[in-house]
Amino acid sequence: MSTSTTNPVVYGSCYCQKTTYATTAPLYGLTYCYCRMCRLLHGSPFAAFTNVDSSHFRWTRSDRLVEINLSKYATRTICGECRSPMTMVYHAKPNEVGIVAVTVDESKSKDQVPEKVEAHIFLECKPAWFVIPEDGGERSMGILERMRGVVPEGL
Ligand SMILES: [Zn+2]
Numbered sequence: 001m002s003t004s005t006t007n008p009v010v011y012g013s014c015y016c017q018k019t020t021y022a023t024t025a026p027l028y029g030l031t032y033c034y035c036r037m038c039r040l041l042h043g044s045p046f047a048a049f050t051n052v053d054s055s056h057f058r059w060t061r062s063d064r065l066v067e068i069n070l071s072k073y074a075t076r077t078i079c080g081e082c083r084s085p086m087t088m089v090y091h092a093k094p095n096e097v098g099i100v101a102v103t104v105d106e107s108k109s110k111d112q113v114p115e116k117v118e119a120h121i122f123l124e125c126k127p128a129w130f131v132i133p134e135d136g137g138e139r140s141m142g143i144l145e146r147m148r149g150v151v152p153e154g155l
């Protein structure tokens with residue numbers, strides 16, 4: 001285990017600022033998930049996630065943090081005060097934290113956040129009225145091919 005005291009490079013928070021986090025490594029991967037759960041929890045046609053290794057993630061304010069388990073595959077967190085979705089961690093991949101991308105404070109996290117979407121997943125659940133832009137992102141029904149076998153399908 002590393003004992004280095006690396007300074008944070010990414011900062012994030014919920015809407016009300018009662019739940020905050022920092023990471024000591026740049027974020028990688030940017031995925032838009034169109035699954036039904038993400039759409040309804042986020043009130044949006046998709047939810048955008050970006051990732052960091054869990055050893056580089058820490059909550060800096062978490063007394064209002066609430067864990068929710070809506071499927072047997074992943075644990076999500078929200079701010080118990082303002083209800084902003086914060087993170088999602090697959091039980092099969094506990095060393096990676098999926099950060100809800102909109103929670104990142106970009107003004108304090110310069111050049112540490114991916115700028116291009118890597119993949120659109122669970123496209124079979126996408127609402128017909130939302131048209132995906134031609135952004136070069138991989139398009140996948142269900143989870144990504146390379147995640148199959150790591151994460152069970154059908155979340
Ligand atoms: Zn909050």
Ligand SMILES: [Zn+2]
Nearest residue numbers: 033034035038
């Ligand atoms: Zn989803």
